[in-house]
Amino acid sequence: MRVKDIMTRDLTAVRENQSLKALIFLLEKSELSGVPVIDKRGTVVGFISERDVIQAALPNYFEMLRTASYLPDINQLSRRLEEIKEDPVSEYMVEDVISVDEDEEDIHVADLIIRNELNRVPVVDEDGMLTGIVQRIDLLGALL
């Protein structure tokens, strides 16, 4: 099987110039943990997830959590988020995005997803335009 046989043809994405606030609204409504970031033409230019938002709000949050010595206050995180919520997503997205094309073998995506511990991989056409997404669950659905 190929990517096109297992992908979800949903184009939910955020534009690079949209605010973190708009992103959070989208993640909440669509119940996704992360979405591709696209430019005006629909070309994938990045990926942004809830985790990136937390990282943005408190760059050393995960570090703090990892060191048992000090547990940060969650309110602190909420306050910082309030300050940056109008910033464009492009400032916080992961630019070096892993994507696949529709004709690739499903086993190759499985490899990518498992190797990189990804939940979702954007699918793009030859021009880099978003055409859908492969979710870890789609992959397993194909197996089970």
Next chain:
Amino acid sequence: MRVKDIMTRDLTAVRENQSLKALIFLLEKSELSGVPVIDKRGTVVGFISERDVIQAALPNYFEMLRTASYLPDINQLSRRLEEIKEDPVSEYMVEDVISVDEDEEDIHVADLIIRNELNRVPVVDEDGMLTGIVQRIDLLGALL
């Protein structure tokens, strides 16, 4: 905030004696990637996820994917799964399950989830009975 303020009070779980087939039906319908395993009284005795099912079907699958030298055939996985689908989930679940109780601080769960790269952590009462689940998304929902 405490766990009880952010948890999802959903008791979706699988009984230890149920088959992998029943588990797969449940995961598919409820759109969950994993569920707690309970005994007859509702005590949490394990956790099982899609990933464990794959591992069960092909114990060295992830290994194979990690070594670029050989990519396994997905059909092989489906065939093995067919052979073991009537086995009880207890044979393949993770027994050493990480859980929290309702009165713990949310920051402690955040720590657990992030440190262990978990998506979902069962919540149990003083008798070890399942009372709900904390999902990574609940945690972020509380922040955002």
Next chain:
Amino acid sequence: MILTITLNPAYDLIYWVKEIEQKGETQLSRAFRTHSSAGGKGINVSIYLASVGVENIAMGLIGGHTGRTIKRSLREEGIITNFTWISEETRSNVAILKKGQEDNPIEINSTGPEISERVLDQFMEQYETMLHRVSCVVLSGSLPPGVPKSYYRKLVEKAKETGIRTVVNTGGEYVRPAAKAGPFLIKPDIRERKEVMDQALTNSQSIIDAGRKMLDFGTEFVLLSHGLTGDILISKDKIWELKANREELTVRNRVGAGDSLIGGIIHQLEEGKSVPEAVRYGLAAGMASVEVYEKICRDTSLVRAQLEEITLNELGDSTK
């Protein structure tokens, strides 16, 4: 902790319309108000209980998009969910309330999907597990196709074995088997047919006779709320009559009134009230529910106002 069972849930859609006009080839109407909510009688009881802060678990059979919608919306209400999944789509029921005729709604129900034995086995496993942590089980509504008519009897018996109170609210052919298991309280639903246990209900005496038949099986209380006379509550040795002043009720939506009644009773029993007092409160909760657009009245001050309109009288010894 209360457990409610809804084996045939539905998503309820309520439309209030001014009129239904012939427009071209259709009788078209634009609703000026709509209300949608997870439904089915047990789920309605759960929603009532959650609204007054009584912790409860909703169990039953759900499937498809509508099943997911039901589960999500109960979660938002603060209800603990523990459903069993089926492969088919859960039904949606529709009520259309025409302005000025809100007391005579058009209701379109569908039967619901056929249930397999495998699903019932799965449900029973989950049910038995839940019996370890609840003090009262509410069994409400009809049974979907494929479920044996005697299924409520089995569920009541399992609960009784574990020493748990059961309250049954169902109608027609489901009443007798449930009564046979001897639940704590049974309220036959006689909205569609004024008959119970093969006994036509025409006056107080026939109601008391029907009630006695159910008590004979070990049922502790029978409530017959019917609109023929005052409502009647019957126990092994007493009979009470409850009279409500329904004349001044402004009917906005009858859907959920019977379930608010059951919810109100359980709410008060949890607070330690006697059964007759709890029933009186339940009737008030039912009446308050009729006066609001939403299915369930969440405002207890409206319930308390109705409570003053209800009198409770002991009629005498039920053994005579």
Next chain:
Amino acid sequence: MILTITLNPAYDLIYWVKEIEQKGETQLSRAFRTHSSAGGKGINVSIYLASVGVENIAMGLIGGHTGRTIKRSLREEGIITNFTWISEETRSNVAILKKGQEDNPIEINSTGPEISERVLDQFMEQYETMLHRVSCVVLSGSLPPGVPKSYYRKLVEKAKETGIRTVVNTGGEYVRPAAKAGPFLIKPDIRERKEVMDQALTNSQSIIDAGRKMLDFGTEFVLLSHGLTGDILISKDKIWELKANREELTVRNRVGAGDSLIGGIIHQLEEGKSVPEAVRYGLAAGMASVEVYEKICRDTSLVRAQLEEITLNELGDSTK
């Protein structure tokens, strides 16, 4: 690639009932058949197109549980989804078809949630991005509250700037602004009111006059499908009349017939057919849809059978 726009989608629930009986305090009916599906006119066109293998993207505004259900069910149909989220719940529409009176259904629609400017800005951004990859845009149905009446004009103009064909299927007050932008094809929806562009439609001449008013703005084709006479297709220099034999149609469900018509036209245009031939096919698809219980007829052999019942005649020069 086709793009369909549904700014006011709905989840459609269709119930077939034998009769509606007075039972106690309600007019109760148990449906003997139900059909539910994502709906709204543009979405119906998407479902039709997907059923015949025409790749298409569905855009529009969705919210809440019902919004999620719509998105999921379109995904299952193989339609590419790119919706804009709103905070409110998407509406559900109901059609009740009484046995023997399927040609005069009861339809209960609600208005749909009020749309904010912020949501429209977000939608427009997504729309402009999508224009880079489609060859035809279908704009169908009414606009929800909060959306300016002239919104279709804006959408048609944006598409035309990029050299993309537009097909508009809307009624009442939305017709004139859309026509002003000069779409490729416009089919005014006159099921509710036999009037368009302030012109009452009483006979062929009045239909042609109304059509000309739309052509004056740069519209290339106007289709008036109305049931008064034969259906009429008007271009700048020609008029065609299409006559269908509707007498022998067994009406099972009219919902979606108009959308199958639009879907059929686009399907045939994609296959390289001329506009009049495509319209003839569209009419056949619409008629086939009426004869099946499902909203959309997925069986092309039924469409081909209807096609033989439709004649296409050139009436003459439209400039006279």
